[in-house]
Amino acid sequence: MSQPPALGRVLLRLWRLGERREEIESDLLDLFERRRAAHGLAFARRRYIADALSLSRLRRQPEVISDPEPQRGAEAMVHDILFALRLFRRHASLLMLTVGGLAVAIGVATSVLGVVNAVAGGGTGISAPENVFRIASIAGATDRSGPTGRSRIFGEWTYDHYVRLAADVPSMQLVAAHALRTEVRRTRDASQSIPAGYSAVSGNYFDVLGMRAVLGRTLHPSDDRAGARSLVVSEGFWRNVLGADRAIVGKELIVDAETYTIVGVVHRRHGKAPNMDVPPALWMTLRAHEEVWLAQPRTDAANAAPRWNPPVEVLGRLNAGRTRAQAESEVSGVAASLALRANGNSKAVVQFEPTEGKMRGSLRVVITIFFVIVALVVLLACANVANLLLASAASRRREIGTRLAIGASRGRLARQLMTESLMLSGFALGVGLLVAQIALPALAARIRIPSEVDVSLDPRIFVVVAGLSLVIGLLTGIAPARWGYRADLASTLKSDQAGAPSPLPRARLRSLLIGGQAAISVLLLVLAALLTRSLVESTFADVGFDMTRLIAASVSTRKAQGGVEGSDLAAMRDAVLRVPGIEAAGFASTPPFVVRMSPQPLNGRGVSRTDASPEYFDTVGIRVLRGRIYTPDEARSGARVAVISASLAEQVWGREDVVGEDMALVWGQPDAGRQSVGTWRTPAGTRVIGVVSNITTQLGDDNAPTIYMPVTEDSVPRLVVRARRDTGSVSRQLVDALDAFDPRLRPIVATPVDGLRQQLETPRMIAELALAVGAIALVLAAIGLVGVTSFVVEQRTHEMTVRRALGASERQLIELMLRDNLKPVAIGLTVGLVASLAGGRIVQGALYGTSARDPVALLAATIVLVAVAVVATLLPSRRAGRVDPAQLLKQG
Amino acid sequence: MKGERLGEFEELLLLAAQAVPDEDCSVVEIQQYLERVTERRLSLGAVYAGLDRLELKGCVRSTLGEVTRQRGGKRKRIFSVTGEGRRLARDARRVRDAIWRTIEGR
Numbered sequence: 002m003s004q005p006p007a008l009g010r011v012l013l014r015l016w017r018l019g020e021r022r023e024e025i026e027s028d029l030l031d032l033f034e035r036r037r038a039a040h041g042l043a044f045a046r047r048r049y050i051a052d053a054l055s056l057s058r059l060r061r062q063p064e065v066i067s068d069p070e071p072q073r074g075a076e077a078m079v080h081d082i083l084f085a086l087r088l089f090r091r092h093a094s095l096l097m098l099t100v101g102g103l104a105v106a107i108g109v110a111t112s113v114l115g116v117v118n119a120v121a122g123g124g125t126g127i128s129a130p131e132n133v134f135r136i137a138s139i140a141g142a143t144d145r146s147g148p149t150g151r152s153r154i155f156g157e158w159t160y161d162h163y164v165r166l167a168a169d170v171p172s173m174q175l176v177a178a179h180a181l182r183t184e185v186r187r188t189r190d191a192s193q194s195i196p197a198g199y200s201a202v203s204g205n206y207f208d209v210l211g212m213r214a215v216l217g218r219t220l221h222p223s224d225d226r227a228g229a230r231s232l233v234v235s236e237g238f239w240r241n242v243l244g245a246d247r248a249i250v251g252k253e254l255i256v257d258a259e260t261y262t263i264v265g266v267v268h269r270r271h272g273k274a275p276n277m278d279v280p281p282a283l284w285m286t287l288r289a290h291e292e293v294w295l296a297q298p299r300t301d302a303a304n305a306a307p308r309w310n311p312p313v314e315v316l317g318r319l320n321a322g323r324t325r326a327q328a329e330s331e332v333s334g335v336a337a338s339l340a341l342r343a344n345g346n347s348k349a350v351v352q353f354e355p356t357e358g359k360m361r362g363s364l365r366v367v368i369t370i371f372f373v374i375v376a377l378v379v380l381l382a383c384a385n386v387a388n389l390l391l392a393s394a395a396s397r398r399r400e401i402g403t404r405l406a407i408g409a410s411r412g413r414l415a416r417q418l419m420t421e422s423l424m425l426s427g428f429a430l431g432v433g434l435l436v437a438q439i440a441l442p443a444l445a446a447r448i449r450i451p452s453e454v455d456v457s458l459d460p461r462i463f464v465v466v467a468g469l470s471l472v473i474g475l476l477t478g479i480a481p482a483r484w485g486y487r488a489d490l491a492s493t494l495k496s497d498q499a500g501a502p503s504p505l506p507r508a509r510l511r512s513l514l515i516g517g518q519a520a521i522s523v524l525l526l527v528l529a530a531l532l533t534r535s536l537v538e539s540t541f542a543d544v545g546f547d548m549t550r551l552i553a554a555s556v557s558t559r560k561a562q563g564g565v566e567g568s569d570l571a572a573m574r575d576a577v578l579r580v581p582g583i584e585a586a587g588f589a590s591t592p593p594f595v596v597r598m599s600p601q602p603l604n605g606r607g608v609s610r611t612d613a614s615p616e617y618f619d620t621v622g623i624r625v626l627r628g629r630i631y632t633p634d635e636a637r638s639g640a641r642v643a644v645i646s647a648s649l650a651e652q653v654w655g656r657e658d659v660v661g662e663d664m665a666l667v668w669g670q671p672d673a674g675r676q677s678v679g680t681w682r683t684p685a686g687t688r689v690i691g692v693v694s695n696i697t698t699q700l701g702d703d704n705a706p707t708i709y710m711p712v713t714e715d716s717v718p719r720l721v722v723r724a725r726r727d728t729g730s731v732s733r734q735l736v737d738a739l740d741a742f743d744p745r746l747r748p749i750v751a752t753p754v755d756g757l758r759q760q761l762e763t764p765r766m767i768a769e770l771a772l773a774v775g776a777i778a779l780v781l782a783a784i785g786l787v788g789v790t791s792f793v794v795e796q797r798t799h800e801m802t803v804r805r806a807l808g809a810s811e812r813q814l815i816e817l818m819l820r821d822n823l824k825p826v827a828i829g830l831t832v833g834l835v836a837s838l839a840g841g842r843i844v845q846g847a848l849y850g851t852s853a854r855d856p857v858a859l860l861a862a863t864i865v866l867v868a869v870a871v872v873a874t875l876l877p878s879r880r881a882g883r884v885d886p887a888q889l890l891k892q893g
Numbered sequence: 894m895k896g897e898r899l900g901e902f903e904e905l906l907l908l909a910a911q912a913v914p915d916e917d918c919s920v921v922e923i924q925q926y927l928e929r930v931t932e933r934r935l936s937l938g939a940v941y942a943g944l945d946r947l948e949l950k951g952c953v954r955s956t957l958g959e960v961t962r963q964r965g966g967k968r969k970r971i972f973s974v975t976g977e978g979r980r981l982a983r984d985a986r987r988v989r990d991a992i993w994r995t996i997e998g999r
Binding site for chain 2: 059
């Protein structure tokens with residue numbers, strides 16, 4: 002015999018059926034049997050559940066009118082929910098504003114968390130990372146043979162080094178990775194190519210680091226052989242670019258010009274390379290990379306068979322039972338022998354760096370700011386909900402009194418109020434997640450997250466946000482629920498509109514919430530103002546030279562392996578100067594805002610080195626303050642001379658006039674008795690022959706301490722020209738002139754103005770975001786103020802009527818309301834300003850050209866907040882002034 | 894208050910309680926009869942609630958019937974219509990008939 006459905010039986014058990022239970026259950030069973038016989042089991046089961054549901058509100062017996070017996074849990078909950086829904090309908094508009102605000106806050110929080118998680122979350126994905134180290138060679142171990150083997154930055158490992166290390170370091174399993182950007186196409190004839198970062202890795206890379214695939218497999222040592230063209234892609238790239246095709250394994254992808262076969266998709270938590278802000282989209286083996294690189298056509302016959310030896314990042318995992326010290330000494334030994342072979346100097350410094358917990362400073366500042374902003378906005382929205390609930394609880398004194406009078410328990414009342422706030426936060430969670438679904442891709446696009454990063458909502462974030470809204474519901478419910486719990490029967494019933502105005506319940510708590518909102522709003526406004534000001538400052542900053550007429554051209558230096566010859570440079574300069582629009586030209590390795598400097602720390606400040614031709618100074622507009630610039634002859638003959646910026650002179654010697662001083666550029670530690678600058682190796686005893694004016698070379702690096710040295714054959718010089726008027730038309734002429742001079746140069750033209758614009762991208766994005774969030778915060782605070790003031794005005798209507806009857810003018814009444822309601826705002830404003838002064842340290846790192854205690858920003862935020870607060874209070878307050886004294890007479 | 898008057902559903906219940914044979918006049922039989930006649934789905938809860946109201950108004954009376962074998966030894970409630978119930982049903986019919994006569998006599 003088949004049973005009635007379990008759901009129906011459970012429902013029946015929930016209802017309060019009293020002594021009729023047995024009778025009703027047997028009736029239902031009877032009906033179930035009949036229906037099953039007539040219409041089949043499915044029908045009978047459906048109807049059984051429907052009938053069971055319909056019995057929920059059945060009274061126990063017709064004779065019993067009411068019962069003091071407490072309702073059973075589930076039933077009471079249904080009643081609570083239905084009651085809350087009816088109540089919400091009554092305050093629909095105010096509620097929509099409040100819950101809408103909370104929903105937007107939750108949506109924004111979810112989106113920001115999503116983006117941050119996608120870009121920076123989850124670590125590197127290396128399993129057991131405490132045993133994995135990035136092996137940094139500080140100096141000495143680099144050799145300088147071969148075109149790609151020539152590391153531009155000293156202290157890089159090359160592939161050859163890795164092979165030696167892997168063979169001679171038994172304590173560790175070593176892996177190598179060489180990262181580049183490239184173009185990817187789906188098919189050979191596809192017109193559109195997608196830029197993507199890729200990493201060429203040793204075959205053991207994934208196995209040693211313990212990175213898993215979500216689809217297919219990762220690369221194995223067996224892929225690292227001649228002729229193999231295996232490729233794995235990141236999960237983000239697979240989702241965003243390859244359309245999450247589950248049959249992708251085995252399909253082909255065109256990288257650059259070569260066809261590869263996709264063998265797997267790397268799990269989103271595992272694809273993050275250490276030391277990279279954005280994880281690569283593709284991985285191939287180093288062997289495949291070598292073959293493809295060697296097969297590329299060479300333009301220069303003399304350069305036909307260069308050796309492939311790219312710079313690589315070397316990571317190692319300690320073998321079981323080996324210590325870090327053992328590994329370090331082994332690696333140092335190999336490095337010393339490499340250095341000895343390369344330059345006759347066995348001094349080599351090797352450093353082990355942990356792979357986890359390395360987040361670039363600026364990125365950490367940005368993320369911290371994001372988190373603070375998001376937390377504050379959510380807090381703000383919560384304050385609104387709490388305030389609304391408190392105010393509505395206060396205006397429901399009579400209802401609550403009545404419920405107490407007819408026997409409701411205090412716990413029951415508290416539960417009712419708690420249910421309401423939990424429902425509100427539940428609504429907000431639903432709407433908020435919808436908002437996030439829309440906002441997340443928009444935000445990712447706005448801040449230009451590369452296509453290979455997966456920004457879809459992570460289930461973990463969903464759990465965090467759902468938990469957050471539960472906490473919000475409980476927290477915002479506590480105050481009204483406590484109030485409901487403590488409600489006093491006599492006073493709640495007595496306090497009527499017509500009675501004496503009783504003190505407002507929890508008026509203090511409400512003031513506190515309003516004050517808190519003002520404080521948070523002003524904090525966010527100050528932040529937005531600071532970031533905006535910083536953006537303006539950096540856009541119009543005085544960089545120490547006129548950048549508007551400068552153009553830099555990078556030229557291919559493959560022509561001669563050691564770089565462009567000095568005589569070639571002079572001829573190139575002459576050719577360029579024949580262009581009518583160009584009035585000056587020079588060469589430098591790092592033109593400002595075009596090439597990113599990597600300053601070396603000295604006395605707490607970064608020092609940059611620029612290899613510059615003598616004409617460079619005049620071309621850019623760097624003035625000679627002391628001494629002179631090196632002559633072309635000195636530059637050609639490799640004289641040990643240098644020109645330094647005034648800021649460097651100040652930093653090292655503490656004075657400007659340092660012409661004739663000796664300086665040594667040495668590795669690592671300063672030499673005794675000599676001032677040492679940076680870690681570049683130059684002949685000892687370099688003499689300072691001139692001091693020049695400071696320039697700013699990149700954002701956040703004002704008056705960069707710089708050492709200028711003659712261009713040598715090791716330099717990678719870029720051509721810098723100054724146009725007579727604007728750079729627009731001259732760029733084309735410059736490229737034409739360079740092409741005519743030597744078609745193999747393939748110049749890439751860039752201007753400092755464009756460079757500055759690019760460097761301003763991130764600050765601009767943060768400032769825009771802060772402004773948007775500041776606006777949201779302001780609107781939330783305004784909603785809160787309007788809501789609370791409305792309730793207060795409603796409650797004090799009687800008092801206002803009496804005052805009006807006693808002769809107060811409309812204006813006086815409005816002033817009274819304004820004064821009372823703005824007091825907490827004023828207190829909150831003060832607290833917020835103090836807090837923003839105190840918390841300035843957090844944001845200082847992201848500010849440029851302005852202090853975190855900038856009075857203009859503080860003043861602007863204050864004015865905006867006060868204006869909005871006055872308007873938000875004034876609107877409902879005007880009703881207080883419009884009371885009719887005749888009403889008092891009518892009431893008696 | 895509805896008190897002396899009958900709602901539409903109450904009226905149907907009252908009539909059904911008279912139409913179903915006296916000894917079988919249980920909630921289940923009334924429900925089944927009404928579903929058949931009205932061709933409408935009726936939930937058991939609605940039937941119970943309606944009969945409760947009719948009992949309060951004094952239109953029906955209920956007693957627990959004999960133990961029967963079919964229901965696993967459980968007793969069922971048997972309804973009977975009171976004189977007051979019959980009167981109210983007749984009143985309702987008279988009003989309807991009067992209106993129908995007016996409509997059709999036109």
